[in-house]
Amino acid sequence: KGDSSTLKRAMAVAQHHDAVSGTEKQHVANDYARRLAAGWDSCQVLISNALASLMGRKEHFVFCNLLNISVCPLTATSSRFLVILYNPLVRSVRWNVRVPISGLVYEVTDPRGQKVPSEVVPVSNFTRVVSRGQALASSELIFQASVPPLGFSTYSVDKLAVVRLPRTRAQQELHRAK
């Protein structure tokens, strides 16, 4: 059962005590973090239920809380996955999606099945350091998504096999010369 009241309570406690400003002892800061994490855990169930209801499909929804440091075990290890984007605004938005991945070539399709331009960029060394070995991803997949007002879009991502093309005649000559 999804429940947002745990997070509401944790947020209320945190705001009342200025929790984010550091004006508390370290062990109290740890307790605030624990309360917020527990609140977000139960909110994830709530969001999963809401998305299942909106989509008419019950999926195994995964929330990657460390996307900002390129950590998401599902996307980094899967050859096929869905990216579901929910827009809480009353106007449509274009959103730049960055997904941690470990392959080289991917195909992204929008909700209508049309291919979407995408790019793969390497994860920076700094991100590797700050993720402290949690990052299974070597790169990030980037694409632009469009999300309707107060609604969601589902993009599917497929990892493509890298086909080694036969050498051209010029490349053969170069190889032989080397």
Next chain:
Amino acid sequence: AVPLQIQNEHLRVLFDSDTGLISEIQNLDRDITLPITQNFYWYNASSGNGASSQASGAYIFRPNGSEPFPIAKAVHTHLVQNTLVQEVYQNFSSWCSQVVRLYVGQRFLELEWTVGPIPIDDNYGKEIISHFKTPLETGGLFYTDANGREILERRKDSRETWKLNQTEPVAGNYYPVNSRIYIKDKRIQLTVLTDRSQGGSSLLNGSLELMVHRRLLFDDQRGVGEPLLEFGEHGKGLVIRGRHLLFLDNVEVSADLHRLQAQEEFMAVQTVFSPGGGSPYQKK
């Protein structure tokens, strides 16, 4: 010798070929060019002095001098140039880095900074700022928001309703920045959207600064009883990653841009993943 640059349909950003720092931003739609230098600095946190025993701490920001120290005068840069996104990676030190990013179609410049763990081996508490220097004639005025609602005009070394005796030249001019801060002259406005509440100020004409992180060695005697050391999960201090979004435009149209973008930042799209292959679901 060719200056590094990134560009989309709306903005062009140039980097100094000697220092690797941002040196100029151009708004291509309005033909606006603003020389700008952005760098990270640190204020040395006060442990108390002859004027007052007050140390910088969790409640109190009190640097022991008005001049911040640059974390690096020149940075190592690395350019990633693609069709959808162009990024310049700037490495300021082993604990401070930044990605300067432009997505296709985007009307703002994104600065994604990573700061920490702040080193304290030298026994100096440090308050880290991102600092922007421009030639804008701002007349000591800058603007900060109040919880994303009313934008308030701030005047250096001044208060609107009483005669101020300024005793803290830096901290006394710092104001809360809940979502945005800007400076402007008669024509041009430089706006920075933050992704979290920070302290900010404009201490010199045309400058703008935001405090992004701090790590302190002394308690400020306001009740916590511990210095703001931020051990974090690994006992070495916290690493913070955040974003600043920069808008450069005419004064007249800037609000249209930063207000709409702020909505997208603070009511952000929720991203959820799924391996797929789910089953049909009905509410009943």
